Amino acid sequence: MTASTVSVRTIALQNTLLSYQLIRVSRRSVTIRVEADAVVVRAPRWLTIGEIETVLRERADWIARAIAWWRRHARPLVRPAWQQLGTEGKTAEGAEVLYRGAMLPLSVGHGRKNEAQRDLLGLTVFSSEPEAIEQSVRQWWWREAENVLMPRAMAIAAQAWRKPAGVRLSRARGQWGSCNARSEILLNWRLILLPPELADDVIAHEVAHLYELNHSSRFWTVLEAFHPGARQRRKALAEWTGLLRE
Ligand SMILES: [Zn+2]
Numbered sequence: 584m585t586a587s588t589v590s591v592r593t594i595a596l597q598n599t600l601l602s603y604q605l606i607r608v609s610r611r612s613v614t615i616r617v618e619a620d621a622v623v624v625r626a627p628r629w630l631t632i633g634e635i636e637t638v639l640r641e642r643a644d645w646i647a648r649a650i651a652w653w654r655r656h657a658r659p660l661v662r663p664a665w666q667q668l669g670t671e672g673k674t675a676e677g678a679e680v681l682y683r684g685a686m687l688p689l690s691v692g693h694g695r696k697n698e699a700q701r702d703l704l705g706l707t708v709f710s711s712e713p714e715a716i717e718q719s720v721r722q723w724w725w726r727e728a729e730n731v732l733m734p735r736a737m738a739i740a741a742q743a744w745r746k747p748a749g750v751r752l753s754r755a756r757g758q759w760g761s762c763n764a765r766s767e768i769l770l771n772w773r774l775i776l777l778p779p780e781l782a783d784d785v786i787a788h789e790v791a792h793l794y795e796l797n798h799s800s801r802f803w804t805v806l807e808a809f810h811p812g813a814r815q816r817r818k819a820l821a822e823w824t825g826l827l828r829e
Contacts, residue, residue: 594636596643613638617649680706680720684778699723728752728772736770739786743809745793756827759785762792773826781820784813
């Protein structure tokens with residue numbers, strides 16, 4: 584694929600200004616994707632801005648409906664305005680961080696520990712500097728991902744009677760998980776932010792790729808056999824897609 588160029592443009596649609604990312608691609612049709620935090624338009628290089636905007640106007644109703652859908656369904660993103668924590672006398676008190684599909688209260692404790700600590704009430708960090716708070720929380724998320732997701736992957740793989748050659752965490756921004764031809768599974772650390780059943784669905788999906796490295800009907804049959812319902816829950820998973828860009 585040749586390199587594509589990205590620009591951000593604005594158009595007046597239905598009396599509101601809409602910003603969109605325009606990506607020039609070497610394909611023949613225009614595609615519009617409304618994501619949790621951006622409208623992404625892919626258009627052939629030879630199409631003029633006027634022609635692209637005509638397509639956007641023709642599809643204005645659909646775009647408005649898609650944006651409204653995200654407003655109703657988009658989940659809170661990871662970032663609890665880190666930069667506001669710890670400045671101007673504010674602390675992390677009252678802030679929340681996402682963990683396994685729910686919001687955990689975040690507070691600042693006294694002491695010199697570097698590590699965030701989980702207790703019955705929530706998560707405590709031992710710093711008042713916003714960067715240090717963010718770093719502690721991110722390290723804690725990563726450790727939880729290792730401690731929680733890796734054993735889940737082994738347990739789910741055992742149910743499927745297939746052993747992966749290896750399971751590792753990834754920081755990929757585009758996908759929840761992947762599996763390669765060498766039977767290695769990569770799991771996005773952000774799965775620790777999802778409700779447990781949705782994280783399990785992703786893990787099971789990658790385990791099913793140990794049998795079928797495609798999305799054929801045989802793949803879905805394999806997945807359904809050892810992890811029922813995952814395909815139906817894909818819409819619920821889609822609501823959390825915005826997290827992948829955090
Ligand atoms: Zn897949």
